[in-house]
Amino acid sequence: MSTIYELTVEAVEAGDIITYHPMRLAAALGIKDVNRLAVETNIMGSKALVTIYPHDPLAQVILNDPQMLVMDDRGRIWIGRYHNGRPSLLRLYDPASGSAQRLLLFGTTGAGKSTAGQIILAAMKRSGIAVLYADLKGGQSAPEAYGQAGHGADGNVAWRVTTQEGTMAQLRTTWLTMMERQERYSAMGRSKFLRDRPDPLIYQIVDEANRLLEKGAPYRDEATFYIKDIGRTGRSLGIGIGLFAQAGHLEEMGGSDTLRAMLKEGEVVLLRWTSSMMRQLVTDGLLPAGMVLTPIPKYAGEVDLVSQFDEEHEDDDLPGTQGTAYNVNGRYPSSKMRFWNIGSDMPTEGLDPMVLDLYGPGAPPEIEEAAWDLIGDAYGQRLDGPEAYRAIFPEPEEDGDGEGAGGGGKKKSSARAASPVPEQAKPRSRTLRDRVQAVLEAHDDPLDAREVLDLVNADGGRPVKLGSIRNTLTTLKD
């Protein structure tokens, strides 16, 4: 029983649309395991290709060589296969327009988001893409995606953080890098990003993004601002963004506005999802019109009813469907694909050597040196937590004359980036913004960042670094 049957079906009359119910079709064909059946329709819905497999064609999807993960010359990576053996590709870069992409990976817990994410992250390392990776599950999602300790060090991503504050620091770092590129490219008279000439493609990835964006999350509004702005402006500067999320509702993702543009124009992969989320994506018009997606069950294989009186029944575990998905912007959007099956069969103690192999040894690509001064220590020292946050966000402005104000100063709302840092984390002296402003006001001539640095450091206050001065100058420009 190894024959594959392929049926071509055509609508009887012009204008008719072929509709079907996967379960009913399977039943009519006498197939117990619906995974053995694949149906594709053409865009008009007038033709369909029905394939019947002897076994679930997606049971084993093996990556033979990690080198296959390298991005092709059209900016696509190979993430897995369709039922017919054809490659499922995900676009990370569009060489024609010079643009980075927006990636969205949706699925419920256990659907395979983080593992799919590792495939993508490994492909990024192998393709020369610098990655800032935030794992809001405290680093548990993809332990092998560990970050560099500093410039030039080994690692699988350039910078990994595992806290809300660290994630905010990353988002701002990405955003500042974007600002720096914008200025530098416009000075060069460039309208397009040219990959690796001289800057690398960069991706900001947030796993468990729902924890950052759901209602009541501490940095929801700020995070929404950065994600929207990076999504909008980053593309043409070679800076992409990717969100992996489990969400029952768009509200849990910073509201539907945040995601609308990403879903409409981004690269979307839907793993196993909740039906309410799916319904919402469809009714909100966020999926292509007329797109019918068969839900992905949790288990593959024949599921028969078992009577409690049936003694013959064996309680075997059914194979799971984790990693099965719809690649909405791929070649066959309504056909199931499956991500490469990666990692050791049994959980390993510590990092999984087979997953580490995907990334390969050595240092990952990094953010270009041209941005290092501006983005400062949060990235330079690969900080995380409140420390990372304080290193990159401008100090909140305080009332009165500041010096030694004793912490009670209220935050003014003018600084867009000022955020709900825990009270005790706030610096208690005159803010750097005040000091920079004082220097600028005292000088009529334009000053460059280094001159401002020298003057600020001469004012008797806490010594500061050039990176912080640049940061502050950017916020004054806004």
Ligand SMILES: Nc1ncnc2c1ncn2[C@@H]1O[C@H](COP(=O)(O)OP(=O)(O)O)[C@@H](O)[C@H]1O
């Ligand atoms: N592509 C895959 N290859 C091998 N195992 C996978 C794959 N995707 C998921 N799994 C298995 O399923 C489990 C849950 O996947 P995970 O990626 O952590 O899901 P999520 O992030 O959506 O909660 C993993 O621990 C792994 O055992």
Ligand SMILES: [Mg+2]
């Ligand atoms: Mg996960």
